[in-house]
Amino acid sequence: MRRTTPLFSLLLAAALTLTACGSGEPEAKPAADGSPATLRIGYQLIPNGDLIVKDQKWLETALPNTKIVWSKFDSGGDVNTAVIAGSLDIGLAGSSPVTRGLSAPLNIPYRVPWIFDVIGDNEALVARGGVTDVKGLAGKRVATPFSSTSHYSLLAALSEAGLSEADVKILDMEPPDIQAAWQRGDIDAAYVWTPNLAELQKNGGTTLVTSRQLAQRGKLTADLAVVRDEFATKYPKALQTWLQQQDRAVKLARSDKDAAAAAIGRQLNLDPAEAARQLGQLVLLDATEQRSAEYLGTPSAPGKLAENLHSAAEFLKTQKKVDAVPDLGVFQKGLATQELADAFPGN
Missing domain, CATH: 3.40.190.10 (Periplasmic binding protein-like II)
Incomplete structure (x- = not known):
């Protein structure tokens, strides 16, 4: 922690x-x-x-x-x-x-x-539990490694969707810990990179936005x-x-x-x-x-x-x-x- x-x-x-x-x-x-x-x-x-x-x-x-x-x-x-x-x-x-x-x-x-x-697409925001867009993360537990490119991209994605940090519960976790927390059901979403990202996508993760898409909108x-x-x-x-x-x-x-x-x-x-x-x-x-x-x-x-x-x-x-x-x-x-x-x- x-x-x-x-x-x-x-x-x-x-x-x-x-x-x-x-x-x-x-x-x-x-x-x-x-x-x-x-x-x-x-x-x-x-x-x-x-x-x-x-x-x-x-x-x-x-x-x-x-x-x-x-x-x-x-x-x-x-x-x-x-x-x-x-x-x-x-x-x-x-x-x-x-x-x-x-x-x-x-x-x-x-x-x-x-x-x-x-x-590009090797870093992305994924969610489960029926969440299909970034706005749907309100009130959810979202993990990402703090001070990383994923953290930056997560904040950008939330801002784009009209959400603030206070609207979600952002948890600071390293990629291996994110994968373990996902398997336990402790988190609802994560912004992380491969190879851990690929495992989340294989195990019920829906991709909401990728870093390639954010780059095309000015957040490279x-x-x-x-x-x-x-x-x-x-x-x-x-x-x-x-x-x-x-x-x-x-x-x-x-x-x-x-x-x-x-x-x-x-x-x-x-x-x-x-x-x-x-x-x-x-x-x-x-x-x-x-x-x-x-x-x-x-x-x-x-x-x-x-x-x-x-x-x-x-x-x-x-x-x-x-x-x-x-x-x-x-x-x-x-x-x-x-x-x-x-x-x-x-x-």
Whole structure:
């Protein structure tokens, strides 16, 4: 159950706990070639290119003098906490947690070097018990991971339907807990992502709205990479290598869908056909598309992702989820466009 302490206090306490558990130990010396001794990656069980990179051990091959540590997280809010604690170098977080991370009171010193995916039908609001539209959720118990893209999308869907947070009982649960609560009958609806979403849909869930539909109405969400500023500055070559492997994964998903689905299936314990279906619900972008004006952009012209994060902050401010809306420039500086350009100088 979520404690009633304010978000910042909760994150700070968690950060101190993680530091006490060992993340505050002196950093290991870099390898002789200047690569980091260890690269700590926070991943999530989302069927995108990151799982392909993990499954194929491309980073382990490309950075032979670096120990690659993969740690699983259930939500972007937890990734934010780990970055604050100094226990992660690169992680996956949704656009809503990243918006909050770049806003007060968190002001996390990280930047966005890559878009793992633009969220589509793989994230959705589902309900049961005869509820067929969002308005029907009044008085119902709705679960979602707080501070996630699903939470942001849930608030947007409720607002669209003329409902406030007070009109429903919103419960803070991580995806595995949502699935368990659904099976017990403890909740009436949930906004969550695959693979847990697929299980809810199989077990009596009616899809009320998807993140793809909300994006078409101006509420776009995405899964983003975040890298600690300190790591990006100290180990630019390692970050470039990481970016190149992510681009390689996107290209594999396009050129050999069977191989990509097999890799993702192994990581999610799904058969290849189901993994392929879930992969197809996302929009993956290669390096050239990442650098376009529509997304990250270039060092001289930051892309529309900054505007999207700024717009999300404005919405979250109305929902009292951030203290204040930073200037657009804060989000533009939060895009690692130079690092992306350096990784792909020919693009």
